[in-house]
Amino acid sequence: MKTVFSFLSPYKWLVVTALFFMLIELSVELIQPLLIKIIIDDGIVAGDQQTILFWGSIMLGLSLLAFIAGIINTFIASHAVQSYGFDIRQALFKKVQSFTMATFIKFPTASLITRLTNDVTMTQNVIFMGLRIMLRAPLIVVGSIIMAFFVQPYLALFLVISAPFLVIFLYIMSRKGMTLFGKVQRSVDRVTRKIQENLQAVRLIKAYLRGNYESNRFSTVAATLKTDNVKAFRIMEFILPVLLFVMNVSLMAVLWFGAKEMQTGDVQIGELVAIVNYAMRMTGAFSMFSFIIIFFSRAKASADRMEEVLLEEDGIEEIDGNSHITAPNSGEIEFRHVSFHYPTTDIPVLKDVSFTIKSGSKLAIMGATGSGKSTLLNLIPRFFDATKGEILVDGVNVKEWQLMELRKVIGLVPQQSILFTGSIEENLRFGDSTVDGELLKEAAKQAQIHHSIEQFPDQYNTRVGQKGVNLSGGQKQRLSIARALVRKPTILLLDDSTSALDVSTENALWQALEDEKSTMLVITQKIRTAKGADQILLLEEGKVSAYGTHAQLLESSSLYKEIAKSQQEGDDYVELHS
Template sequence: MKTVLSYLSPYKWLVITALIFMLIELSVELIQPLIIATIIDDGILARDQQTIIFWGSIMLALSFIAFLAGIINTFIASHAVQSYGYDIRQALFKKIQSFTMTTFLKFPTSSLITRLTTDVTITQNVVFMGLRIMLRAPLLVVGSIIMSFVVHPYLALYLVIGAPFLVVFLYWMSRRGLKLFGKVQRSVDRVTRKIQENLQAVRLIKAYLRGSFESTRFEKVADSLKVDNVTAFRIMELILPVLLFVMNVSLMAVLWFGAKEIQIGNAQMGEVVAIVNYATRMTGAFSMFAFIIIFFSRAKASSERMEEVLLEKEGIEEIDTDSPYSPTGIGEIEFNDVSFHYPTTDVPVLKDVSFIVTPGSKLAIMGATGSGKSTLLNLIPRFFDVTKGEVLINGVDVKEWPLKELRQVIGLVPQQSILFTGSIEENLGWGDSNATEELLREAAKQAQIHNSIEQFPDQYDTRVGQKGVNLSGGQKQRLSIARALVRKPEILLLDDSTSALDVSTENALWGALEDEKATMLVVTQKIRTAKGADQILLLEEGRVSAYGTHDELMESSSLYREIAESQQEGDNYVELHS
């Protein structure tokens, strides 16, 4: 937890102040039994009303001081903890943003969501409890033991008889709890992943009437979480009965031997009452230990999961570095004997791929599903590094280009159109935060979406739902293309980004893009789109099957001819088959 707790450092004075007020509250609680003993022995038994009033007034004043100290402690602790939670959540999110795609694949999305939400909240709660009661409970036990020895050493011995057993027992339970609640958090990850998966696929589930089937699958992961939680809490619930049994035995011993000490004159009534009072406070503090261990075990498990992200050193992108190269005039793209496989497998996705795209030209990339088309595009902005060979931009290996400079000249339109919650104008401006309103509208016109936007009641101020849920597939694709064009990229990567467009809209789009000076790589499954490209790259099982113009491939490639013959002019979308 060291790394996680280090985020409390900026608030150390708030933490220290909160602890001081907690100690004031604790000190009053430890002094009160002594005052009660004095009232009993010197006031009640001696029939001295003035002593009763005097010490009673002091006890009331101290109680009021403890009350104020508790309120101030809670206020300061709350402020420190909320600030701490904000900082650590920001640090986690920033670290995740710095991951390379290879590193990102090490952590399931659902797990990262849980770490940013549930795990942060758990650690926040434990830090708050630490400043409020978690430290107070053990200090109250220790303080009660010390004060008991001050009052009557002989009777105090009976309070500490079970202490060695309790220390060993609590240590063992805390270790056990850490493992159990680590398992619980992993179960939470699985539940989150299942919920996320189902919410994303809700239309498909409804279309196929698979609601009952998915409910059964969810029931299994939810049941696993329930079992893990029940197992953890059942074991943890053993703590309280054991603590109370040991403390009650000690309390009975104090009462038994205390009565004998009073009879033989070795103890006063007030002293026995004070010892009993300290024993009662210890019992109450020990009862908190069960909750403390449960919360601490969960926090320890959560902090280790967060530290796994925060301490990740491999696969971190260095974005903010100066470039020795000029970002202008970039256009030539060369793949030189490139092979690639994903980090999670040894199966190659691309094998010995070589080709050159001249500046300002358009390359269409075709191939069957799984042939490596999208992977090829991902290597250009260095989402992944090649396994073998090199990818060159203007003759320079992309590994030599600082990522900031490289990605500033690339406009990417992914296969799945991703839009963010906000207005259409905000989504377009996401491509370039400094873009003018005129530039946003120009890009929208090029992407053939301007007229559609104008028909919306709020036009460019129209709110886009999560992931563009209130837009059609074609509208989302055209907005994604417009967002990329706003960047005025030197290189434009389109990953099957016109699949939802009709023939006339797509033709108008390509016509509007003819004036763009960008080098374009277009993944497509349409022959009519490929015809308009300067060159066509045909992939088959990760290898280059053919490379050339439409006419050249019709003569030299039987696979390309097969694809062309299977498609009729005017089809919106035909899936390729190898």
Template sequence: MKTIFSYLSPYKWLVIIALLLMLVELSVELVQPLLIATIIDDGILAGDQETIIFWGMIMLGISAIAFLAGITNTFIASHVVQSYGYDIRQALFKKVQSFTMATFIKFPSASLITRLTNDVTITQNVIFMGLRIMLRAPLLVIGSIIMSFFVHAYLAMFLVMGAPILILFLYFMSRKGLKLFGKVQKSVDQVTRKMQENLQAVRLIKAYLRGHYESTRFASVADTLKIDNVKAFRIMELILPVLLFVMNVSLMAVLWFGAKEIQTGTTQMGDLVAIVNYAMRMTGAFSMFSFIIIFFSRAKASAERMEEVLVVEEGTEEISTAPIDFIPKEGEIEFQHVSFHYPSTDTPVLKDVSFSVKSGEKLAIMGATGSGKSTLLNLIPRFFDATEGEIWIDGVEVKEWPLKELRQAIGLVPQQSILFTGSIEDNLGWGDSTATEESLKEAAIQAQIHQSIEQFPHQYDTRVGQKGVNLSGGQKQRLSIARALVRKPEILLLDDSTSALDISTENALWEALEKENATMLVITQKIRTAKGADHILLLEEGEVSAYGTHEQLMESSSLYREIAESQQEGGEPDELHS
């Protein structure tokens, strides 16, 4: 929690002022019973009206001061927690952006969403409560006990007789609450993940009429969250009855022995009233303890989850700037005996892969599903580092290239076309924020999407829905390709990025890309696409099965011939088989 609450440091003076204002409120609350005792003993019982008016006006005056202090405290506390929330969310988001792909695997996206939203809100609430009442409650209990001994030590002894029991009880309950609410937050992650998954697959769910089935699955995780919440709050609800019982027993003892003291004349009526007032304030403060423990337990669990993200050291990327001449310019790529397995498993995805692509050449990569094609592309921009072997770009080992310069030289078109909410122009410019309007249109023309854009009512200002929901699959793919071309990359990586294009559009695309002075690695399942490449790399279960031109592979590779024969010229490719 130390890391999380260190983000309050910029607001430490505001926090101090808020706490001082809270102490003003607390002081007034602790002084009031003494003033009431004075009014009773020296005013009401003595029949002195002037004393009643004098001390009554003082009570009104200090109450007004406490009221103003409370309003100001609330205003400052609100400013602090909102500023803190902004800072911690920015820090978390920035940290997440620095994660390597291997680190992303350890933190599911649903969990990260919960940490940046729900967990931040919970810590904000507990900070606000801390500046308003969370510290005030225990201080009110301690102050009431001290003032009670100041008023009448004998009666105060009965007031504090249950304190040791309550302290042990509250300690046990806070430990129990921390464990339970940590489990609740994990259940929230499960609900968030299920909602995210269903919203992303809404078309598929409707197409297969699986709404009822998915509702049943969601009900299962929602029920788990409900059960975890019920368990946590059921335990926490035990706190208030126990606190009130112990305090009421203490209060009854004060009243019983206080009445005897008044009868014998050893205690004044005002002193007993003051002790009772302090007892009532303690009871009220203790009643807040159950809520404080609930909020604190949830906040501690949330803070630990956020801190887990912020303290990650290994598995983060350093994006630093290198000298201007230290940039890939030719785009030559060479794999030397490269093997790779993901951090979470020892099963190799790539095994002893070697090949080379000269500057400006086009390499087609083919293979069955799961043969390691996409993984191979991911090693070039260093989303992952090879487990064994070396990858060279322009004669420099890829690990020696600064990430910023390496990735600026690469245009990536992923298998799943990802578009962002905004205009078409915004999405194209996302590839290069400095690109001119002419550059964007030039890239759109190359990607064969310009004519489609011109037909939209607002053309390049047309709004793109979330993930491009209002565009066809082919339009999304071509926009993704145009976005990569805007960068003018030395290396262009296309991960099965033309699967939704018709034959004529794809042919026009490849013809336009021939003019692009970039080294291209193209994952494809279409023989007609592979034919146009300088070389073809055929992968089988992570190993190089064949490498060469179309003609060479037709002669030397039975697997490639099988694929070619299964695809009639101009037809759609069948599923590749190993």
């Protein structure tokens, strides 16, 4: 929690000021019973109207002061808490951006979303309540006991007797609460993940009429969240009755022994009223403790989860680095006996892969689903590091390049076309925000999307829905290719990114890219596409099955020959079946 709440440091003077005005409110609340005692004993009982009016006016003035202090406290506390929330969200988001892909696997997406939203809000609420309400409760208890001893020490003893029991009881319950609410937050993660998964797959769910099935699956995780919440709140709800019972017993003792002392004249009626008043204030404060523990327990669980992200040191990308090597300029790529397995498993995805791609040449990568094609591409920009072997760009191990310099020269078109909410131009400028309009259009023309853009009413200012929902699959793929071309990359990585294009559009695309000086690695399922490459790499279960030109592989590889034969039917356009 220390790291999370350290984000309040820049606003320490706001916090101190808010606490100052809260203490003014508290002081007025603690002084009022003492003033009531004076009004009763020195005014009402003595029949002194002047005393009643004087001290009554002081009470009224102090109440107005407390009211103003409360407004100022709320305003300052709100400002400090909202600023804190902004800062910690920024820090969390920036830290997540620095994660390697291996670290992303460690933190599921739904969990990260919950930590940046629900968990931050939970800690904000607790800080605000701390500055406004929560700190008042223990201070009222302590202050009431001190003032009670000042008014009438004998009766005050009955308020102190129960204090050790209540402190121990509250400590035990707060520990239980932190454990239970930590479990609740993990259940929230599972619900968020289920919602996210279903919203992304809504078309598929509707197409396969699986709405009821998915609703039942959601009910299961929602029921778990409900059960965890019920368990946590059931324990927490046990706190209030116990606190009220103990405090009411103390109050009854005060009344019982106070009445006897009044008969002997050792206690005045004003003193008894003041002690009862302090007891009532303590009872009210203790009744808040159950809510305080609930909020604090949930905030502790949330803070621990955020701290886990903020303190993550393994798998952090050093974008700038300390390397003196400047950006690659030729784009020659060599794999030397590269093997790789993902951090979450020991099963190898790539096994002893070796090949070389000359600068400016085009390599087609083929293989069945799960053969390691996409993984191979991911190793070049160092989304993951090879488990064994070396990957060289321009003769230098990729681990020696600064990540910023390496990735600056890479244009990536992922298998799933990702577009962002905004205009078409903004999506294209994602590749290079400094490029001028003419180069933007040139890249769009190369990607065979310029004509389609021109048909839209707002052309390049056309708004793109979330993930490009208002565009066809082919349009999204071509925009993704254009975005990569905007960078004028030295290395262009295309991960099966022409699957939604028709034959004529794809032919035009490859023809337009012939003038590109980029070294291209193209994952494809089509023999027709592979034939146009300088070299073809055929993967089978993570190993290099064959490497060479189309003609060479027809002669030397039975697997490639089988693929080519299967695709000859259907005008050389039948895709590889895995």
